[in-house]
Amino acid sequence: MNITVLYGTESGNSELIAEDLAAKLNEDHTAEVFDLADFDPNNMTADKFYILVCSTHGEGELPNTALPFWDALNAAAPNLDGVRYAVFGLGDTFYEETYSHGSEILDKRFTELGAKRVGEYGRHDASSWDLGTDLALEWLPGVVEAFEAETVS
Amino acid sequence: MSTTPSVAIIGSGPSGCYLAQGLRKHWPEADITIFDQLASPFGLVRYGVAADHQSTKAVTRQFDRLFERDNVRFAGNIRVGEDVTLEQLQQAYSVVAFATGLTQDRKLGIEGESLPGVFGAGVITRRLNSHPVVEEGPTTFGDRVVVIGNGNVAMDIVRFLIKRPDDYEGSDINDALVESYNAARAKRIDVVGRSVVADAKCDALMVKELGKIEGVRFSTAADCTVPEGADRATSGRIEAVRELNELEPAGNVDTEVVFHFGYAPEKIIGETSVTGVDFTPTTSAGEALHIEAVSVIAAIGFELQADASQMFGNDVPQLTATPETGRFGQGLYRTGWFKRGPRGTIPENRADAKEVTDEIIADVEGGVITTLPSQTGFAALPESVQEKAVSFVDWQRLDAHEQATANAGRIRTKISDHAQMVAIAKNN
Structure with a gap:
């Protein structure tokens, strides 16, 4: 299976999680990691599985490194029919109203453009002091399974 | 090699x-x-x-x-x-x-700065964080405190001045300092910054966080209309200040916080210790301001x-x-x-x-x-x-x-x- 792990980050936590997920995935699959800042949304294809790891900035906004991707995504509005992705969102319940909203912005847009989210929506809460990687690695097998189930059917 | x-x-x-x-x-x-x-x-x-x-x-x-x-x-x-x-x-x-x-608090560079009762925000933050190498200082700041600066560090200081020991659940605050301060809390806090609301350095989230603390009435005379074409951070900040100004305080109100935007400190007044601060407006619309104070906490950056x-x-x-x-x-x-x-x-x-x-x-x-x-x-x-x-x-x-x-x-x-x-x- 060919997997692209994309991350959008402010403090580096999402990057670390993305790298840990890719390392784990590379045990059985082929996974590549990209900062959203260096990834062109026009390159998203239906034969790959995308895992998005994205934090939340300020008042429920996208993190800094996701902004160029967001602009490109809106400018090109590529047809993402057949593209499947999973989301692991980072946020902080200290800011209740906007908790984990950063990743949700991209999730919503992906869906609007025709892509389909598979598996459970993963979340990490900075207020919990849980290690994001621990939660993400627990979450990973479920979404991989969900993707595989999709491909078979 | x-x-x-x-x-x-x-x-x-x-x-x-x-x-x-x-x-x-x-x-x-x-x-x-x-x-x-x-x-x-x-x-x-x-x-x-x-x-x-x-x-x-x-x-x-x-x-x-x-x-x-x-x-x-x-x-x-x-x-x-x-x-x-x-x-x-x-x-x-x-x-x-x-x-x-x-790490060193930037000096105000005005007359009266060396009077007893003038403190740097960084020193207070470090003491609240139990820093091992920090100068001694008081645990109380009198009834009336002027905070100079309107960045996020100033908001940290305001939060400390209005919170009570119970508000620090889940933190690692220096409890001895917080309890000692709480026994002789400031009743009125004036927060004075050089910038107008639109240009203030604080984030909207920091302002909103203040509004969650009980027992405090917030006010400002500042103009809180969002200018046309303002970016999201700016409009968010202005909205947050306006909401704070309109907020109906929760709990027993015993503390007042007044924000002043667009004033630069000119002189700290006092003979043996601080009694007040004179400010000059940074906008043509403003008028000179004198605020009485027992303590001044400067949060204007670091050097x-x-x-x-x-x-x-x-x-x-x-x-x-x-x-x-x-x-x-x-x-x-x-x-x-x-x-x-x-x-x-x-x-x-x-x-x-x-x-x-x-x-x-x-x-x-x-x-x-x-x-x-x-x-x-x-x-x-x-x-x-x-x-x-x-x-x-x-x-x-x-x-x-x-x-x-x-x-x-x-x-x-x-x-x-x-x-x-x-x-x-x-x-x-």
Whole structure:
């Protein structure tokens, strides 16, 4: 299976999680990691599985490194029919109203453009002091399974 | 000659840790040591980020991995210029990078500043974070306090002045200080900043957080209309201030906070101690302002600590000389606030550390830096330095002790005596 792990980050936590997920995935699959800042949304294809790891900035906004991707995504509005992705969102319940909203912005847009989210929506809460990687690695097998189930059917 | 450098990073705050991350990624085998003058790592995250902002401090979970898994060495309890000279560091390491930050409160530079009753915000923040090397100060500030500045540090100070001990659930605040302050709380706090609301430096989230604290009435006479074309951060801030102004206070109101935007301090009044502050308007619409006060807390930014000269002798690098580069000498680099000045949040300094990482990589690979066989890193330092250093495993012992001895409702109780920190860390 060919997997692209994309991350959008402010403090580096999402990057670390993305790298840990890719390392784990590379045990059985082929996974590549990209900062959203260096990834062109026009390159998203239906034969790959995308895992998005994205934090939340300020008042429920996208993190800094996701902004160029967001602009490109809106400018090109590529047809993402057949593209499947999973989301692991980072946020902080200290800011209740906007908790984990950063990743949700991209999730919503992906869906609007025709892509389909598979598996459970993963979340990490900075207020919990849980290690994001621990939660993400627990979450990973479920979404991989969900993707595989999709491909078979 | 090797193309893998040995790297000494001075300062284990976020900038130093981000730099180590970048360099480790490029050179998995390099000897990388992060030095700190304290027995504890993480600098500003532990002592500058407010004690009630634990989710910001949680970035240390990311940095832990440098030391636990990625083989970056922590050498705490080592002061450059005292325990080890810069020359000794350069003999042992081919790259020496300073990430020592800016910790000294910037002075107001006005008459009356040296009167008793005038304090710097950084000192108070460090005391609330139980910093072991900080000047003594009072625990109470009188009935009326003027906070000068309207950035996020000023908001941290306002939060401290209006919170009660019960409001620090889940933090690692210095309880003795908070309780002592609470016994003689400020009744009125005037927060005065040079900027108008649209240009103020504080984030909307910081303003909104104030509104969640009970027993406080907030007000401002400032114009809170959002100007046309304002960006999201600006309109968010203005809205947040307006909401605070319109907020119906919860609980028993015994504290008043008044925000004044667009006033610069002109003179602190008082004969034997502070009695008030005179301000001049920064806009043509404003009028002169006099505010009575028992204490003044200045939160107008940070500058280079006076003892930085100890590290460099007379050649302290200028802060603004070459901000576009991290290099300031052969094999010498800097990153973070010590390079860019006191601006930007932790993520912005991550971006800066990445730039300096790239610069170091280019210099090493371009042959600007050669690593001598004798520059093996930590092992090449004098034995006395190696022995004095507090390792990461040592720190974890202190960390566990602080967590195990936490007061009720707190996640840790920090040891504020440095000799004791070292003793617990080294299990002496």
